[in-house]
Amino acid sequence: MWKPDRTSGQSLFQQIADDMERRISYGEFPPGSLLPSERKLAEQLEVNRSTVVLAYEQLRALGLIESQTGSGTRVSRFKWGVSSKHTPNWNRYVEGGNFLPNLPFLRRIREVLQKGTAIIDFASGELASDLAPNEEIRLILKEQPFIEHLGYVNPQGYVPLRETLVSYLEQYRSIQATESSILITSGSQQSLYLITQCLLSPGDAVAIEDPSYCYSLPMFQSAGLRLFRLPVDDKGIKPEDVRALYKKHRIRMVFINPNFQNPTGAVFDPVRRTQLLDLAAELGIPIVEDDPFSLTAYEGTPPAPLKSLDQHGSVIYIGSLSKIAASGLRIGWMVAPHSVVSRLADARQQMDFGLSVVPQRIAVQFLESPYVEPHLDRLRTSLLFKRDLLIGALEKELGDDVTFTVPQGGLHLWCKIIPEVNDSKLLEEAIKRGIIFVPGSVYGSDSGYVRFTFARPSQEDIVPGIAKFAEALRAVLV
Template identity: 75%
Template structure:
């Protein structure tokens, strides 16, 4: 006898409604047939009668069943007849499928910003318009003749862009590669999606940092992967933890963001990098290195990527144009063994037949241009100014209520709140006051952490934004006290 799953996030009445609808559609309860009584069905399924009443109400709302006083509840005759026409149950379709929606907090943040764009944004992980090289790119686009060919391009990506990236990666990231080992993607998230969908199988165990941006991405759960955490301290993850997870769970891949990690801003210590690569080589374990923030190093001396130290080919390297130039161009890249690049290029071609060629041409021109290095220098200065402005305001508004480590690159400040507050209530209160942030629980931490992204807010918004956040925090702590 089927029973509802009490551990599921789906309400019991919805599970029961789905179960009954399925039995009806299979013909086990033909049109016009009498369903068991509410009381009997409640006894059979081990639930309260009120739960069955809710399930029946759900089915009645879709015209699947009919109830009449004194006659019981029957399967609708017209719903399942040959002539009546009915709209598909789009709500059920929207809630179905294997690809999960974004976490509720992320959807709430997006809705808050869409509903009222004037809210101060400490949540969006992208550059503000005044940090992007808008004028430089506009100048390049007017000065260069871009191809008139608008058909499908090479599934690995525009060849001149891949050739440009070979030089870029050698010069700025000390990575030796060839254009045949580079795949152009629609940002770093598409790289992660392709890896989870094509190189791993449902049930595989993978390791991610704790806290981690990866924890906020439903693509891992949608792929049916089992996630195991690697705690991050002030020096990054501990390589021995990987060996422990491998012994216990036979993890098949490790996902890391070692430079200015999202959300903590930490940099993996040099000695741990060497140990990490030794462990990966010993276990023949692939490492996926996501490296979007390195070139934002405020002092102009970016930490080396793991890939530059990789002598045995353990590292799949992911980079992106989004955090150093323009997220709207949607240009990312992956450096991987040629067999992996060909496999993922084939999969991506099935998805979209390749990226638009024009953004790839723009990116190639910008990376080669005399504009690129001055833009990076200006970006670093502006990001450091925003970081310092954020920290100064936090000290003034919440000096005894928040602790943090000062990042030396990246876009984020990771903070621990000393008052014990519910992060959902805090987000609601902050939204009401006109400011948004990301609760730490989105990244797998407890509710005492928050992430402020300082790259999106304008300079003159940072102080009032933190002031509003502080008001929201004080309003909740005063209620609790």
């Protein structure tokens, strides 16, 4: 965020007035739009309120803004107060369109994290930098410098990467695939976006786990889909619930995260898996399986994906490197029938002509390197240690005021706060104390749930972070 230059010879209020005038002229604040209050703008710019008062007075004198008691300060409908020319009403455009904005809680979380101030981050669903294979990738690039032509690649994705993924999926996930059945995407969210936009139509009914990460993605509502809930218990969803939804609403697709489900950490029961696959084959319903966390299994063999058991071609499988390597590479993939892959590749080409070849080449070199297994071992060990730190801190600070099921993989701990609590008030109290988390209602649940991501904060921050959360909770309950 812009801030006035205190070393400049120009007064602070004049700098603020000039900046606001520039932003109004650029259309950032369209005619009629509400401006920050004097107090809020003063806090954002770290100046006295009187400085902002002087800046707003100058803008009012120019006819750029107008104030009314009880209505706040707004940009004048006619710029300069006398002009008959109109700036486009950008607010109307922003509020229109089919693609919905992020949920208010997520926008608030992003706003806090983007300020760059020191805050303990239990909200971001990604790995901390020290958990990513940064050194391994640096060595790979040093040993095998990138020398290929930097042009557009096949719309399905870089062919060598798709060929490498055929071996990777067979070795690590027991999935049989061919190069032509794989589509490279920028991650799981782009895969879901392409599916909702290209394979479904407005008004279609789909079934989604409850709670589910999918509820935090307005792309489903943006596509005009009707969402129906599949309650998740400690064994995942119940296949009979899918049958009931099909009978009542004729659902056209099921979205599921069967291994270390986000946010609950549940693993789909083996018997229920078989039942769901049989049901999908009986009814002809596609299943979209999102599988980002399986290889984080802390102990033993990772749970098998549904796709590895799929004998009828019912499952579209989605994976990525974001949760097991580096989110910044923006590498994901989808395994689906070739007709589906071709349709989605054509749509994606209309969007961006395909992904950059550079991260795709890096992904090939990493997946074919001897570094993968050691990296995954180190990742699992670190995540397990952080999980135990988090659990120990919660038990110490909150005791019986919180309950949870201990996850055996993944990045998240799903907690139920026992006393009645307001999600919004709890989040704001936590932010005041320098920590942030995701309220459970973001994922479709009732208020009183919390998702802590333990992969993001440092080991040193987890225990003091939970102590601060406990303070925030006590403040809300007073």
